[in-house]
Amino acid sequence: MSAFHLSRRHALGLVLGATFAAPAILRAQAIKEIRIDFATYNPLSLILRDQKLLEKEFEKDGIAIRWVQSAGSNKALEFLNAGSIEFGSTAGAAALLGKINGNPIQSISVYSRPEWTALVTKPGKGIAKVADLKGKSVAVTRGTDPHIFLIRALAEAGLKERDVKLVLLQHADGRTALARGDVDAWAGLDPLMAAAELEDGATLFHRKAENNTWGVLNTQVDFAAKNPEIVRRVINVYETARKAALANIKPVQDALVAVARLPEPVIARQLTRTDLSTSVIGRVQADAITAAGVALQEAGVIKADVDVKNVVASLIEPKFTAHLGA
Numbered sequence: 001m002s003a004f005h006l007s008r009r010h011a012l013g014l015v016l017g018a019t020f021a022a023p024a025i026l027r028a029q030a031i032k033e034i035r036i037d038f039a040t041y042n043p044l045s046l047i048l049r050d051q052k053l054l055e056k057e058f059e060k061d062g063i064a065i066r067w068v069q070s071a072g073s074n075k076a077l078e079f080l081n082a083g084s085i086e087f088g089s090t091a092g093a094a095a096l097l098g099k100i101n102g103n104p105i106q107s108i109s110v111y112s113r114p115e116w117t118a119l120v121t122k123p124g125k126g127i128a129k130v131a132d133l134k135g136k137s138v139a140v141t142r143g144t145d146p147h148i149f150l151i152r153a154l155a156e157a158g159l160k161e162r163d164v165k166l167v168l169l170q171h172a173d174g175r176t177a178l179a180r181g182d183v184d185a186w187a188g189l190d191p192l193m194a195a196a197e198l199e200d201g202a203t204l205f206h207r208k209a210e211n212n213t214w215g216v217l218n219t220q221v222d223f224a225a226k227n228p229e230i231v232r233r234v235i236n237v238y239e240t241a242r243k244a245a246l247a248n249i250k251p252v253q254d255a256l257v258a259v260a261r262l263p264e265p266v267i268a269r270q271l272t273r274t275d276l277s278t279s280v281i282g283r284v285q286a287d288a289i290t291a292a293g294v295a296l297q298e299a300g301v302i303k304a305d306v307d308v309k310n311v312v313a314s315l316i317e318p319k320f321t322a323h324l325g326a
Contacts (some may be wrong), residue, residue: 148213
Protein backbone atom coordinates (compact mmCIF):
# COMPACT_ATOMS: atom_id res chain seq x y z
CA MET A 1 0.00 0.00 0.00
CA SER A 2 1.34 3.42 -0.91
CA ALA A 3 2.37 6.11 1.47
CA PHE A 4 -0.47 8.17 -0.02
CA HIS A 5 -3.07 5.61 1.08
CA LEU A 6 -1.51 5.33 4.50
CA SER A 7 -1.66 9.09 4.89
CA ARG A 8 -5.31 9.19 3.82
CA ARG A 9 -6.21 6.32 6.19
CA HIS A 10 -4.28 7.98 8.99
CA ALA A 11 -5.99 11.30 8.33
CA LEU A 12 -9.41 9.65 8.18
CA GLY A 13 -8.71 7.92 11.49
CA LEU A 14 -7.77 11.20 13.09
CA VAL A 15 -10.98 12.84 11.86
CA LEU A 16 -13.18 9.98 13.01
CA GLY A 17 -11.35 9.80 16.30
CA ALA A 18 -11.84 13.51 16.87
CA THR A 19 -15.50 13.23 15.90
CA PHE A 20 -16.26 10.43 18.33
CA ALA A 21 -14.08 12.00 21.02
CA ALA A 22 -15.82 15.40 20.85
CA PRO A 23 -18.79 14.49 23.12
CA ALA A 24 -16.37 13.18 25.72
CA ILE A 25 -14.39 16.42 25.55
CA LEU A 26 -17.58 18.44 25.92
CA ARG A 27 -18.60 16.37 28.93
CA ALA A 28 -15.20 16.91 30.48
CA GLN A 29 -15.62 20.67 30.07
CA ALA A 30 -19.19 20.76 31.39
CA ILE A 31 -19.79 23.01 34.38
CA LYS A 32 -19.84 21.08 37.65
CA GLU A 33 -20.05 24.03 40.03
CA ILE A 34 -21.38 27.58 40.05
CA ARG A 35 -19.70 29.97 42.48
CA ILE A 36 -21.86 32.91 43.50
CA ASP A 37 -21.64 35.52 46.20
CA PHE A 38 -23.98 36.49 49.00
CA ALA A 39 -23.88 39.83 50.78
CA THR A 40 -25.81 41.74 53.42
CA TYR A 41 -26.19 44.59 50.90
CA ASN A 42 -27.92 42.15 48.54
CA PRO A 43 -30.90 40.78 50.54
CA LEU A 44 -32.13 38.57 47.70
CA SER A 45 -28.86 36.63 47.71
CA LEU A 46 -29.56 35.60 51.30
CA ILE A 47 -32.96 34.17 50.37
CA LEU A 48 -31.44 32.20 47.51
CA ARG A 49 -28.82 30.82 49.88
CA ASP A 50 -31.15 30.10 52.81
CA GLN A 51 -33.81 28.39 50.73
CA LYS A 52 -31.30 26.62 48.46
CA LEU A 53 -33.16 27.85 45.40
CA LEU A 54 -30.17 27.59 43.09
CA GLU A 55 -29.27 24.17 44.44
CA LYS A 56 -32.79 22.99 43.57
CA GLU A 57 -32.64 24.59 40.12
CA PHE A 58 -29.36 22.94 39.11
CA GLU A 59 -29.59 19.66 41.01
CA LYS A 60 -30.92 17.77 37.98
CA ASP A 61 -27.90 18.95 35.99
CA GLY A 62 -25.43 17.68 38.56
CA ILE A 63 -24.17 21.23 39.13
CA ALA A 64 -23.19 22.18 42.67
CA ILE A 65 -23.52 25.69 44.11
CA ARG A 66 -20.74 27.26 46.15
CA TRP A 67 -21.55 30.41 48.15
CA VAL A 68 -18.87 33.03 48.81
CA GLN A 69 -19.49 36.05 51.04
CA SER A 70 -18.68 39.52 49.69
CA ALA A 71 -17.97 42.16 52.34
CA GLY A 72 -18.35 44.96 49.78
CA SER A 73 -18.44 45.71 46.06
CA ASN A 74 -14.65 45.87 46.07
CA LYS A 75 -14.42 42.27 47.29
CA ALA A 76 -17.00 41.02 44.78
CA LEU A 77 -15.03 42.71 42.00
CA GLU A 78 -11.79 41.15 43.24
CA PHE A 79 -13.42 37.71 43.21
CA LEU A 80 -14.81 38.23 39.70
CA ASN A 81 -11.50 39.52 38.36
CA ALA A 82 -9.66 36.54 39.84
CA GLY A 83 -12.21 34.11 38.39
CA SER A 84 -13.02 32.73 41.84
CA ILE A 85 -16.76 33.38 41.41
CA GLU A 86 -19.04 33.40 38.38
CA PHE A 87 -21.64 35.83 39.80
CA GLY A 88 -20.97 38.80 42.07
CA SER A 89 -23.07 41.58 43.64
CA THR A 90 -21.91 45.18 43.39
CA ALA A 91 -23.13 48.72 43.13
CA GLY A 92 -23.50 49.90 39.55
CA ALA A 93 -20.89 52.66 39.82
CA ALA A 94 -18.43 50.25 41.46
CA ALA A 95 -18.91 47.87 38.53
CA LEU A 96 -18.14 50.77 36.19
CA LEU A 97 -14.86 51.51 37.95
CA GLY A 98 -13.99 47.82 37.80
CA LYS A 99 -14.71 47.74 34.08
CA ILE A 100 -12.59 50.83 33.46
CA ASN A 101 -9.74 49.20 35.37
CA GLY A 102 -9.87 46.12 33.13
CA ASN A 103 -12.16 43.81 35.07
CA PRO A 104 -13.81 41.66 32.32
CA ILE A 105 -17.36 41.86 33.65
CA GLN A 106 -20.84 42.75 32.52
CA SER A 107 -23.84 43.70 34.63
CA ILE A 108 -26.70 41.35 33.81
CA SER A 109 -29.54 42.18 36.22
CA VAL A 110 -30.69 44.35 39.12
CA TYR A 111 -31.10 42.94 42.63
CA SER A 112 -32.28 46.18 44.26
CA ARG A 113 -32.55 49.92 43.99
CA PRO A 114 -31.33 50.94 47.41
CA GLU A 115 -30.59 54.08 49.29
CA TRP A 116 -27.85 52.15 50.99
CA THR A 117 -25.25 54.83 51.50
CA ALA A 118 -25.09 58.24 53.17
CA LEU A 119 -22.49 60.26 55.03
CA VAL A 120 -22.57 59.53 58.73
CA THR A 121 -21.19 61.26 61.81
CA LYS A 122 -21.65 61.41 65.60
CA PRO A 123 -22.95 64.36 67.62
CA GLY A 124 -20.20 66.65 68.82
CA LYS A 125 -18.03 66.30 65.73
CA GLY A 126 -19.04 69.70 64.37
CA ILE A 127 -20.28 68.21 61.12
CA ALA A 128 -23.69 69.26 59.83
CA LYS A 129 -23.02 69.47 56.09
CA VAL A 130 -20.53 68.16 53.56
CA ALA A 131 -18.47 71.38 53.59
CA ASP A 132 -17.75 70.72 57.28
CA LEU A 133 -15.69 67.66 56.29
CA LYS A 134 -12.75 69.82 55.21
CA GLY A 135 -9.73 68.70 57.20
CA LYS A 136 -11.73 65.93 58.90
CA SER A 137 -11.08 62.18 58.87
CA VAL A 138 -13.53 59.99 56.97
CA ALA A 139 -13.63 56.19 57.03
CA VAL A 140 -14.39 54.70 53.62
CA THR A 141 -14.06 51.47 51.62
CA ARG A 142 -12.35 52.41 48.37
CA GLY A 143 -14.00 51.27 45.14
CA THR A 144 -17.51 50.92 46.60
CA ASP A 145 -20.70 52.95 46.23
CA PRO A 146 -20.12 54.73 49.59
CA HIS A 147 -16.71 55.84 48.32
CA ILE A 148 -18.20 57.08 45.07
CA PHE A 149 -21.05 58.75 46.98
CA LEU A 150 -18.47 60.55 49.14
CA ILE A 151 -16.49 61.78 46.15
CA ARG A 152 -19.61 63.13 44.47
CA ALA A 153 -20.75 64.82 47.68
CA LEU A 154 -17.35 66.45 48.13
CA ALA A 155 -17.34 67.67 44.54
CA GLU A 156 -20.81 69.17 44.90
CA ALA A 157 -19.56 71.02 47.98
CA GLY A 158 -16.50 72.32 46.12
CA LEU A 159 -14.10 69.91 47.82
CA LYS A 160 -11.77 67.15 46.62
CA GLU A 161 -10.53 63.93 48.18
CA ARG A 162 -7.34 65.64 49.27
CA ASP A 163 -9.38 68.11 51.35
CA VAL A 164 -10.30 65.31 53.78
CA LYS A 165 -8.29 62.60 55.50
CA LEU A 166 -9.44 59.28 54.09
CA VAL A 167 -9.10 56.30 56.42
CA LEU A 168 -9.37 53.16 54.29
CA LEU A 169 -11.35 50.46 56.10
CA GLN A 170 -13.87 47.78 55.20
CA HIS A 171 -17.45 48.81 55.93
CA ALA A 172 -17.80 47.09 59.31
CA ASP A 173 -14.52 48.54 60.52
CA GLY A 174 -15.60 51.99 59.37
CA ARG A 175 -18.67 51.81 61.54
CA THR A 176 -16.57 50.69 64.51
CA ALA A 177 -14.05 53.50 63.95
CA LEU A 178 -16.84 56.09 63.98
CA ALA A 179 -18.40 54.63 67.12
CA ARG A 180 -15.04 54.70 68.92
CA GLY A 181 -14.31 58.25 67.86
CA ASP A 182 -11.31 57.24 65.76
CA VAL A 183 -12.72 59.10 62.74
CA ASP A 184 -14.95 62.14 62.34
CA ALA A 185 -17.24 60.68 59.70
CA TRP A 186 -17.94 57.54 57.73
CA ALA A 187 -19.24 56.85 54.24
CA GLY A 188 -21.79 54.32 55.47
CA LEU A 189 -23.41 51.25 54.00
CA ASP A 190 -26.58 49.47 55.16
CA PRO A 191 -27.30 47.49 57.24
CA LEU A 192 -24.28 48.71 59.21
CA MET A 193 -25.39 52.30 58.66
CA ALA A 194 -28.81 51.55 60.14
CA ALA A 195 -27.10 49.90 63.11
CA ALA A 196 -24.94 52.97 63.62
CA GLU A 197 -28.10 55.12 63.68
CA LEU A 198 -30.07 52.97 66.10
CA GLU A 199 -27.30 51.61 68.32
CA ASP A 200 -24.50 54.19 68.24
CA GLY A 201 -26.49 57.41 68.05
CA ALA A 202 -24.99 58.26 64.65
CA THR A 203 -26.67 60.71 62.32
CA LEU A 204 -26.93 60.72 58.53
CA PHE A 205 -25.89 64.30 57.82
CA HIS A 206 -25.91 63.97 54.03
CA ARG A 207 -28.41 61.90 52.08
CA LYS A 208 -29.06 61.94 48.35
CA ALA A 209 -30.98 58.89 47.16
CA GLU A 210 -30.42 59.54 43.46
CA ASN A 211 -26.65 59.33 43.94
CA ASN A 212 -26.92 55.75 45.17
CA THR A 213 -26.36 53.64 42.06
CA TRP A 214 -28.33 50.46 41.53
CA GLY A 215 -27.42 47.09 43.00
CA VAL A 216 -26.36 44.95 40.04
CA LEU A 217 -25.48 41.31 39.55
CA ASN A 218 -22.35 40.78 37.44
CA THR A 219 -20.63 37.93 35.66
CA GLN A 220 -17.56 37.58 33.48
CA VAL A 221 -18.11 38.43 29.80
CA ASP A 222 -16.52 35.15 28.74
CA PHE A 223 -18.65 33.08 31.10
CA ALA A 224 -21.87 34.71 29.85
CA ALA A 225 -20.87 34.17 26.22
CA LYS A 226 -20.18 30.47 26.78
CA ASN A 227 -23.06 29.78 29.20
CA PRO A 228 -26.00 32.08 28.34
CA GLU A 229 -28.59 29.53 29.47
CA ILE A 230 -27.01 29.18 32.90
CA VAL A 231 -26.97 32.97 33.25
CA ARG A 232 -30.67 33.14 32.36
CA ARG A 233 -31.53 30.40 34.83
CA VAL A 234 -29.65 32.13 37.66
CA ILE A 235 -31.48 35.37 36.87
CA ASN A 236 -34.83 33.55 36.76
CA VAL A 237 -34.17 32.11 40.22
CA TYR A 238 -33.31 35.61 41.44
CA GLU A 239 -36.61 36.77 39.96
CA THR A 240 -38.48 34.08 41.89
CA ALA A 241 -36.84 35.29 45.11
CA ARG A 242 -37.64 38.93 44.31
CA LYS A 243 -41.34 38.23 43.77
CA ALA A 244 -41.48 36.18 46.96
CA ALA A 245 -39.83 39.02 48.89
CA LEU A 246 -42.38 41.52 47.58
CA ALA A 247 -45.18 39.22 48.72
CA ASN A 248 -43.62 38.60 52.15
CA ILE A 249 -40.57 40.51 53.36
CA LYS A 250 -40.30 38.57 56.65
CA PRO A 251 -38.02 35.79 55.33
CA VAL A 252 -35.71 38.45 53.91
CA GLN A 253 -35.62 40.23 57.26
CA ASP A 254 -34.95 36.98 59.13
CA ALA A 255 -32.12 36.05 56.74
CA LEU A 256 -30.51 39.47 57.14
CA VAL A 257 -30.76 39.27 60.93
CA ALA A 258 -29.01 35.89 60.88
CA VAL A 259 -26.17 36.81 58.50
CA ALA A 260 -25.57 40.40 59.59
CA ARG A 261 -26.06 39.47 63.26
CA LEU A 262 -28.01 42.66 63.80
CA PRO A 263 -31.33 43.19 65.61
CA GLU A 264 -34.63 43.21 63.73
CA PRO A 265 -35.19 46.98 64.14
CA VAL A 266 -31.88 47.62 62.39
CA ILE A 267 -32.71 45.33 59.50
CA ALA A 268 -36.21 46.80 59.28
CA ARG A 269 -34.62 50.24 58.91
CA GLN A 270 -32.42 48.96 56.08
CA LEU A 271 -35.35 47.41 54.26
CA THR A 272 -37.30 50.69 54.31
CA ARG A 273 -34.48 52.02 52.11
CA THR A 274 -34.39 49.00 49.77
CA ASP A 275 -36.54 48.96 46.63
CA LEU A 276 -37.06 45.47 45.17
CA SER A 277 -39.54 46.51 42.49
CA THR A 278 -37.54 45.36 39.45
CA SER A 279 -34.77 43.08 38.29
CA VAL A 280 -34.63 44.44 34.73
CA ILE A 281 -31.41 46.17 33.71
CA GLY A 282 -31.19 48.63 30.84
CA ARG A 283 -31.30 52.32 30.00
CA VAL A 284 -32.42 53.56 33.44
CA GLN A 285 -29.46 51.91 35.13
CA ALA A 286 -27.10 52.93 32.34
CA ASP A 287 -28.13 56.57 32.76
CA ALA A 288 -27.61 56.47 36.53
CA ILE A 289 -24.20 54.79 36.24
CA THR A 290 -23.14 57.17 33.47
CA ALA A 291 -24.05 60.17 35.63
CA ALA A 292 -21.93 58.75 38.45
CA GLY A 293 -19.06 58.12 36.03
CA VAL A 294 -19.18 61.67 34.62
CA ALA A 295 -19.18 63.08 38.17
CA LEU A 296 -16.16 60.94 39.05
CA GLN A 297 -14.41 62.07 35.88
CA GLU A 298 -15.04 65.71 36.73
CA ALA A 299 -13.61 65.02 40.19
CA GLY A 300 -10.46 63.56 38.63
CA VAL A 301 -11.07 59.99 39.82
CA ILE A 302 -11.64 58.70 36.28
CA LYS A 303 -9.10 59.80 33.67
CA ALA A 304 -10.23 62.46 31.23
CA ASP A 305 -9.55 60.27 28.18
CA VAL A 306 -12.00 57.53 29.30
CA ASP A 307 -15.22 57.39 27.26
CA VAL A 308 -17.55 56.80 30.20
CA LYS A 309 -20.69 56.39 28.08
CA ASN A 310 -19.01 53.79 25.89
CA VAL A 311 -17.72 51.83 28.88
CA VAL A 312 -21.20 51.84 30.43
CA ALA A 313 -22.62 50.55 27.15
CA SER A 314 -20.19 47.63 27.25
CA LEU A 315 -20.94 47.02 30.95
CA ILE A 316 -24.74 46.86 30.80
CA GLU A 317 -26.12 43.70 29.16
CA PRO A 318 -29.93 43.88 29.00
CA LYS A 319 -30.66 40.72 27.01
CA PHE A 320 -30.79 38.40 30.02
CA THR A 321 -33.66 40.30 31.69
CA ALA A 322 -35.52 41.44 28.56
CA HIS A 323 -38.10 38.67 29.03
CA LEU A 324 -38.95 39.96 32.51
CA GLY A 325 -40.56 43.17 31.24
CA ALA A 326 -40.14 46.70 32.54
